[in-house]
Amino acid sequence: MKQSLYIAFKYLLFHKIRTLILVASIGIIIFLPNGLQKLIEESESQMMARADSTPLVIGTKGSSTDLVINSLYFRQEKIENMTMKTNGELKETGLGYPIPLLSTFKARGFSIAGTNLDYFNFRKLIISKGRKFSFVGECIIGSRVAEKLDITVSDSLISSPENYFDFAGVYPLKMEVVGVLQETNTPDDYTIFTDLKTNWIIMGLGHGHQDLSKTLDQSVILNRDSSNVTANAKLFMYNEITKQNLESFHFHGSPENYPITSIIFVPKDIKSGTILRGKFEAREILNQIVVPSKVVETLLQSIFRIKQIFNTVFVLVGFATLLILGLIVTLSLRLRKDEIRTMFTIGSSKAKIFEILGLELMILVLSSFLFALALYFVTGYFVNDFINYFII
């Protein structure tokens, strides 16, 4: 057996490329159904864990799936904004506490989520480097954001403009990174967290500019009377919040009308949650309230149906691969007829020749299994990407 193994190994090693192609193709065929199964199972468990840990989500009426995905994964589906007024109303119910969320902007491909510090306590997020934000213009980044953008505390991030052709639109804001979160294997790893006010500044609802009452440049003044000063477009607007210009930042309008995309509501207990849902049913509070786990369950059911189709496809592909493998073995035996005859002539038994050929096949299949196993273990690493690209 040892000698047969040696010859079989030498044969496969000599035909490296052929061997690698065979191992890769068989390995991938073995991996695909199992890998997809693992991805779906892990995705299901991660998505359900995320959903289960979020008791209630409130947003404007519309797609409950979009609302949950935006609130749990910060995927910026086009959902209508609601106002901070609802946040106040929810707080006043005394049934629990609301966590407002505003997720509309991005920075270098990662979502910016505006929220308050309650969110960090609610999700039990730990700061691994730096501190929590305490001023507008500061942000905390998820571990994967830090890793992928290669940035850390005291670096900066610039919010992406929403529309490059809208010159009168939102200007990018340079934000200082003050903290990096510990890895949680949740969407929080891929998110940039800021204070709600920072988001409103990006939206243009708040801004900072040179003090018109002190300016010496009269060309910037359009009109001045006893109570108002109106500036023209020459007025310099700050696109970075620093200690020097922090005080110049201010907001216009009533704070209760400021936009948010959704609210996570954490009830005191199950009963409080039920009462709150009743209030929504009774239309005492407008907007919609959803239980994320129920929404995610519905979403996953559709994915399982698609998985059934994939499984059928994999069975057919696997069968086709087996047929091709059979063809390869047959053709290979025909090509190696001369070699087999030589071995037989110089004293090998037919059984020994079959042993060598069988061992070659066994090494191929085993290597393919190992390759498939390696892919299977690596799959776990891509669960979040899989969820992001294929599920939500």
Add this chain to the structure above:
Amino acid sequence: MIELSDIKFSYPNSEFHLSIDSLLIGTGEKTAVIGPSGFGKTTMLNLIAGILIPEHGSVIIKEKEINHLQDSERRNFRIKEIGFVFQDFKLLEYLNVLDNILLPFRINKSLSLTKEILENAQELAASINIEDKLYKHPSKLSHGERQRVAICRALLNKPSLILADEPTGNLDPANKAHIMDILFDYVDNYSSTLITVTHDYALLSGFDEVLDFEKLNIGI
């Protein structure tokens, strides 16, 4: 002594028939087999080696009627007693020279690959000037070198009978002479028997006997 008597052989679905009434080859003899193509020279070598079994008659080598042995006995007899040299070398391209020489020891349980055998292989390779090619693959060698590798493989087990099927067919004149010298030296040194099929009449002077299939009482 090799004795073939009253041999009758035919291939299935073929019009080819070989019959040999009687043929004796003495131990230690160097015998050349000549004759036109298709007269059954290679078939006769295969009958002597026990690879083909005659429909009638007997093949006796070293007082053993090998056509009546069991398959495994015949195989073990062949690997221990017979060394094969082919015109097209029959080396395995995926094994290096040393592994090709050691191949009989890797494919038959009755031979064990020991350190001594490995040393013998290296010495044998050195004696025919291919010691620096041991770790090369056959495709990197010249025809003459490949035939020397094939001879090493055939001789490593010190066989009492060497069956060579046109061993110089693919070689240039200088290599032909060299290859035949190696085979003749071995036969002289080990009192072995050599049966060589050849079309090269210039080589016949080195043989003790010449069997001409056209003139002998061999029917096809």
